[in-house]
Amino acid sequence: MAIRITEECINCGVCEPECPNGAIYKGGDEWRFSDKTNVKGTVLLKDGGTLDADAAQPTLSPSIYYIVPEKCTECTGFHDEPQCSLVCPVDCCIQDEERAESKEELILKKEMLHAG
Ligand code: SF4
Numbered sequence: 001m002a003i004r005i006t007e008e009c010i011n012c013g014v015c016e017p018e019c020p021n022g023a024i025y026k027g028g029d030e031w032r033f034s035d036k037t038n039v040k041g042t043v044l045l046k047d048g049g050t051l052d053a054d055a056a057q058p059t060l061s062p063s064i065y066y067i068v069p070e071k072c073t074e075c076t077g078f079h080d081e082p083q084c085s086l087v088c089p090v091d092c093c094i095q096d097e098e099r100a101e102s103k104e105e106l107i108l109k110k111e112m113l114h115a116g
């Protein structure tokens, strides 16, 4: 499952450069599928919708750092454990229980983000 950042976040920014998928953004910033990934063109979402990989998407948090669930793989294929959880000084990067994903799904997601 994806990792999420709780309201305990102190906006230190330590987690952001550690993410291999560019899934972590500063509060208020827009996000893109193509940031730090090889994703190009049209992205098919789990809910059947689509997004342009290079198009800026609205922020998911106005004030604290946030993780884009569609880009979080729990660091699968890069590290043995979620790097954001490892480095966060206040332990506010936690499992998002509402977004359960199997290991196989996480591997497919990693391959989608870094194909080519
Ligand atoms: S668990 Fe890994 S992939 Fe997910 S947001 Fe944290 S650093 Fe990025």
Ligand code: SF4
Pocket (backbone or CB within 6 Å): 005, 008, 009, 010, 011, 012, 013, 014, 015, 016, 065, 087, 088, 089, 090, 091, 092, 093
């Ligand atoms: S490391 Fe933790 S406290 Fe710092 S910005 Fe990331 S989530 Fe927030």
